[in-house]
Amino acid sequence: MERSHLRTRIKFCGLTRPGDVRLACELGVDAIGFVFARRSRRRVEPEQARLLRQALAPMVSAVALFMDTPADEVRRVVRIVGPHLLQFHGSEDDDFCRQFGVPYLKAIAMGGALGDRGEEALFGAFPGASGFLLDSHASGEAGGSGHAFDWATVPAGLSRPALLAGGLSPDNVHDAIRQVAPWGVDVSSGIESAHGLKDGERMRRFVEEVRRADLPPRD
Numbered sequence: 633m634e635r636s637h638l639r640t641r642i643k644f645c646g647l648t649r650p651g652d653v654r655l656a657c658e659l660g661v662d663a664i665g666f667v668f669a670r671r672s673r674r675r676v677e678p679e680q681a682r683l684l685r686q687a688l689a690p691m692v693s694a695v696a697l698f699m700d701t702p703a704d705e706v707r708r709v710v711r712i713v714g715p716h717l718l719q720f721h722g723s724e725d726d727d728f729c730r731q732f733g734v735p736y737l738k739a740i741a742m743g744g745a746l747g748d749r750g751e752e753a754l755f756g757a758f759p760g761a762s763g764f765l766l767d768s769h770a771s772g773e774a775g776g777s778g779h780a781f782d783w784a785t786v787p788a789g790l791s792r793p794a795l796l797a798g799g800l801s802p803d804n805v806h807d808a809i810r811q812v813a814p815w816g817v818d819v820s821s822g823i824e825s826a827h828g829l830k831d832g833e834r835m836r837r838f839v840e841e842v843r844r845a846d847l848p849p850r851d
């Protein structure tokens with residue numbers, strides 16, 4: 633697929649240890665996600681996330697992930713952690729997502745029943761979103777499953793930034809980027825040794841594979 637950008641952005645999600653945050657920054661990732669979704673095994677408390685955020689290098693963004701989280705809880709995280717971006721995975725609408733005064737990404741469920749998958753059908757309900765995350769869960773289900781969806785269902789030539797997510801790993805991210813040419817990639821399970829515990833070698837290989845996919849094709 634043709635690319636409109638020179639570099640695929642990388643977001644590592646579900647980090648729970650300062651050492652993992654520091655290594656991710658050394659490897660050159662663009663954003664780190666902290667999970668506040670109630671059902672997640674990677675969930676961190678706001679005070680813990682505040683410490684993790686302090687381990688971030690300059691110019692690396694902190695992303696706070698929610699799934700149908702009450703607005704007062706989101707506000708508390710915004711106040712204590714100070715994320716650069718919010719990421720919503722549930723049935724939140726555009727008004728809900730915008731009310732916190734922080735730019736937001738909306739996760740779009742790419743699993744389950746296939747309907748109209750044009751850009752307007754996927755993104756049209758979220759004019760206030762800074763970008764999107766195309767994840768493998770079905771509507772109403774949680775993400776972070778480690779399962780990929782059919783990348784062929786991503787419409788070509790998206791005009792708004794979209795991160796490809798769901799089941800990415802060092803073993804498939806090169807092919808995913810070459811097939812979809814996403815604005816960015818987002819990974820959690822594929823760089824873990826256990827839920828919330830990232831594996832240094834898998835993190836390093838993931839970044840190397842993204843960089844390899846970004847090289848111009850040889851003649």
Ligand SMILES: O=C(O)c1ccccc1N[C@@H]1O[C@H](COP(=O)(O)O)[C@@H](O)[C@H]1O
Nearest residue numbers: 645672775776777778798799818820821
């Ligand atoms: O990580 C979680 O526990 C989680 C919980 C609820 C909603 C989303 C969640 N994670 C997001 O899902 C994508 C894909 O994860 P994976 O790579 O397939 O494990 C991940 O990037 C998070 O943004």
